[in-house]
Amino acid sequence: MSQNDHSHGSPAAASGGHDDHDIRAHIRGYMIVFAALIIGTFMTVWVSYIHFESVAVTVAIALLIASVKGFLVAAYFMHLISEKKMIYSIMAATVFFFIGLMGLTVWSMNAGSIIHIK
Amino acid sequence: MDIPFTVEPRKDTGLFNAKVGIWLFLASEVMLFGALFSTYILLRVGAAPGDWPHGLLNIPLGMLNTIVLIVSSITVVMAWASLKMNNFARFRKFQAVTLMCSIAFLCIKSYEYHDKFTHYEVQLNDGKVLDGHMTESDAEKFEIHGHYVDKAEAAKVTHAWQEREVKEDHYTVKRSDVKYMESYGPWHNTYTAIYFTLTGLHALHVIGGALVIFMLWGPLAGMWKTDPERYTNRIEISGLFWHFVDLVWIFLFPVLYLL
Numbered sequence: 383m384s385q386n387d388h389s390h391g392s393p394a395a396a397s398g399g400h401d402d403h404d405i406r407a408h409i410r411g412y413m414i415v416f417a418a419l420i421i422g423t424f425m426t427v428w429v430s431y432i433h434f435e436s437v438a439v440t441v442a443i444a445l446l447i448a449s450v451k452g453f454l455v456a457a458y459f460m461h462l463i464s465e466k467k468m469i470y471s472i473m474a475a476t477v478f479f480f481i482g483l484m485g486l487t488v489w490s491m492n493a494g495s496i497i498h499i500k
Numbered sequence: 501m502d503i504p505f506t507v508e509p510r511k512d513t514g515l516f517n518a519k520v521g522i523w524l525f526l527a528s529e530v531m532l533f534g535a536l537f538s539t540y541i542l543l544r545v546g547a548a549p550g551d552w553p554h555g556l557l558n559i560p561l562g563m564l565n566t567i568v569l570i571v572s573s574i575t576v577v578m579a580w581a582s583l584k585m586n587n588f589a590r591f592r593k594f595q596a597v598t599l600m601c602s603i604a605f606l607c608i609k610s611y612e613y614h615d616k617f618t619h620y621e622v623q624l625n626d627g628k629v630l631d632g633h634m635t636e637s638d639a640e641k642f643e644i645h646g647h648y649v650d651k652a653e654a655a656k657v658t659h660a661w662q663e664r665e666v667k668e669d670h671y672t673v674k675r676s677d678v679k680y681m682e683s684y685g686p687w688h689n690t691y692t693a694i695y696f697t698l699t700g701l702h703a704l705h706v707i708g709g710a711l712v713i714f715m716l717w718g719p720l721a722g723m724w725k726t727d728p729e730r731y732t733n734r735i736e737i738s739g740l741f742w743h744f745v746d747l748v749w750i751f752l753f754p755v756l757y758l759l
Binding site: 460 | 513514515519520523524527530531534535537538541542545559563566567570573574576577578581584585739740743744746747750751753754755758759
């Protein structure tokens, strides 16, 4: 930190309860997540060049890697791993409706279901 | 009258109000993109064999854009951490990189869109179909860099890697030999329709997020001197939105480019 940087605001005010040591520990975590996301991106592309015969296997692997990357962003960059109950409540409702939406989508593809579109 | 709970947490939620607000907004965004992903699934599953294109997009460019957004995500979170450590100069540098990443992302996306608007499916009078990029054009004829489409063979393509193995060449076509031709714009087929809808909506989010980050980085940065905690909270909120934009792209990339 340069001396000029201390000229704005008060460190205690801006830190909001975090001390520098906590933040530096977080930064180490962010760097690990960053590296994992880059590796995950290369893995996603590499896997797409593997000649799997099954479309289901290709889709499942690509979505699995994307889900792991998505989890890392949400959990660490968006701090969902250490949030308050209120945020978890909002996310629980979102996950419930999202799963419902995807469930209805898959259900509608079943020719025998009452919501199947011909 | 001051707006309450901009810095101090409410007793019932344990959070400052803007944080609850952004998460409620992001919940609505999950459902918005979820509905479009649902549309994608239905269109793809419902497409007849050969009608759903594979390997149509440029994978290295898509991967580059993914890396650009991941870099911007780390710079956003590092900018927030810099403010937490009271290092405003470092915050400015990190957010400057974020803004450059957003511009780079949009430039690459624009190039990809241009690529689709110069990519044509040409139906000839003799029944043959030519598919490729228009490289030259005049009043009499035009040149296509691509390949002739065999509908029976195209119906067997189920993976992007199969399409990548198709050999391409240069073909000169007289305009009088053309029965019908159309570019790969949103109107071309259900794939390009959902591709442009999903990526266009995502690009609008990138533009919106970048504008907010720019305003906080430049014109509104004075708040750091007068109310640093509130300013830091604003950066956190804009960062949460930016990470969501990154998160959506993490799913869009494999779904649209690789599968």
